[in-house]
Structures are given as structure tokens and as C-alpha cells.
Amino acid sequence: ISIAKNNKLLLFEAFMFQYHKNFLKLKNITSSPIYGKLRSIHARFTIPELNKNNYRYSKISGGGAFNDLGCYTIKLINLLGFKDFTKIIGYTKINNKGIDDYGTAIILGKKRFQLVLEWGFNASYSNSVFIKTDNYNIFGEKIFSKKNYESTKFNFQSNTKNFSIKISKDDHFKNMFNQFMIIKSNKLKKNKYHKELIKHQNIFFKIKKKLIKC
Numbered sequence: 489i490s491i492a493k494n495n496k497l498l499l500f501e502a503f504m505f506q507y508h509k510n511f512l513k514l515k516n517i518t519s520s521p522i523y524g525k526l527r528s529i530h531a532r533f534t535i536p537e538l539n540k541n542n543y544r545y546s547k548i549s550g551g552g553a554f555n556d557l558g559c560y561t562i563k564l565i566n567l568l569g570f571k572d573f574t575k576i577i578g579y580t581k582i583n584n585k586g587i588d589d590y591g592t593a594i595i596l597g598k599k600r601f602q603l604v605l606e607w608g609f610n611a612s613y614s615n616s617v618f619i620k621t622d623n624y625n626i627f628g629e630k631i632f633s634k635k636n637y638e639s640t641k642f643n644f645q646s647n648t649k650n651f652s653i654k655i656s657k658d659d660h661f662k663n664m665f666n667q668f669m670i671i672k673s674n675k676l677k678k679n680k681y682h683k684e685l686i687k688h689q690n691i692f693f694k695i696k697k698k699l700i701k702c
Contacts, residue, residue: 489682498672501685503563505632507663510640510655511567514628517619517642518568524623529568530604531561532618533632534590534611544609545585552587554580554696558607560632562695564617565595565603566688572598576698578605593695605695636661 492499505511517523535557543549544556578593590608597603606614615633619626625645634640636659641652671677 489685498668498678499682499685500668500671502664503560504660504664505560506567507667508634508660509658510631510634513642513653513655514617514631515568517626523626524621526601527620527622528602528604529565530606530618531564531631532606532614532616533557533560534606534608534614536613537610545587547586553589553608554591558591558605559692561605561607562692563688564631566691570597570603571691574598576695578699579702580699582701591699593699595695
């Protein structure tokens with residue numbers, strides 16, 4: 489960030505999912521009282537085995553599931569406004585190459601709700617969020633990654649009714665680059681954005697520090 493500032497540049501983080509209509513609906517669900525008091529959120533991002541030469545498996549290249557996938561789940565809870573934690577417990581599994589390939593964390597919030605984060609390589613594909621409130625079980629699909637021609641949806645289930653809310657297709661990469669240009673052209677927005685990056689970094693390392701290696 490300091491190098492970017494000294495050269496009048498913008499350091500921009502490419503978490504594209506936050507610029508999709510799907511995320512805006514998720515934010516509305518977790519903040520609106522009409523769905524009931526929030527009890528827990530389970531965010532999961534796991535992918536199948538990759539080519540053995542993939543950089544994600546390289547320790548020297550900064551590989552590992554936490555850096556590559558776990559960061560998405562942490563960015564998600566950060567963007568949803570969950571920052572005050574009373575307890576963090578979790579583990580990360582280290583393979584014979586010295587990188588982590590799977591992990592999970594349980595985070596307890598001050599308002600008596602819990603966040604469960606799960607990430608990993610060499611597992612069945614999952615790209616979802618499960619939300620429990622007093623009134624509903626809510627499942628959201630394709631939270632972190634989707635094609636620009638794909639629609640998404642949230643499924644709601646209660647004791648009395650089931651229904652879905654469909655989210656029309658959107659191009660989160662295009663939206664992300666548009667946002668990049670908006671921030672880049674405004675010095676005040678740029679400074680504010682860089683401060684947000686630092687906050688996210690602090691939460692990232694706070695959680696990472698608590699993970700037990702096994």
C-alpha cells in the first residue's frame with residue numbers, strides 16, 4: 489500500500505464475488521430482521537484435486553488452501569460486517585509438501601451467533617453458504633464463483649413453507665473492473681479503500697494465528 493501511495497497508484501484486491509447481485513442479496517438476508525434473528529453462518533469453499541504442478545500446491549509460490557480459498561470465506565464475513573469475535577478455534581491440515589490443503593474455523597461472535605468457515609483442496613466441490621435464523625434455514629449457491637451467464641438462487645426452508653429467491657445473471661468481473669476505475673479516479677475513495685484492505689488483512693492473520701496445524 490505504501491509503494492502504491494508513493495507512486496500514486498491503487499492497490500486493488502480482486503475478490504470479484506462482492507460485486508455480484510448474489511452477494512448484495514446475501515448481505516440483505518443477513519442484515520434484515522424479516523428473516524428472523526441470525527444464529528449461524530456456514531461458508532464453504534472446497535475444490536477437487538488439481539494438476540500436481542499447479543502453483544496452489546507450491547509452498548514457495550505462496551500456495552495452500554488457506555491463502556487460496558480460506559481467504560474468500562474470511563473476506564465474506566468481513567464484508568458482511570462480522571468483526572467482533574469472542575473466540576476462534578480451528579485447524580489446518582498440512583500435507584507432505586508442507587502446505588495446508590484443508591482447514592476449518594469456528595468463530596463465536598459477541599451477539600451469540602457462530603460463523604463456521606471451511607476451505608480445502610482435493611475435496612468435493614462446494615461454493616456455498618448456509619444460514620440459520622430463528623425462522624429459516626437458508627442455502628445460497630455459487631457464492632464465490634460463477635459464470636456471467638449463470639443465475640443463482642437462495643433456498644428458504646421453515647416449518648411451514650419452502651421457497652426460493654432467484655438472482656438473475658450478472659458479470660462480477662466486469663463490475664469489479666468498473667469499481668476499480670471509480671476508486672482509482674478518486675483520491676478519497678482510494679485512501680478509504682486502502683484502509684479497508686488493512687482491516688481485512690488484520691482479520692485474516694488473526695484467524696490464521698488461531699489455527700492448529702495437524
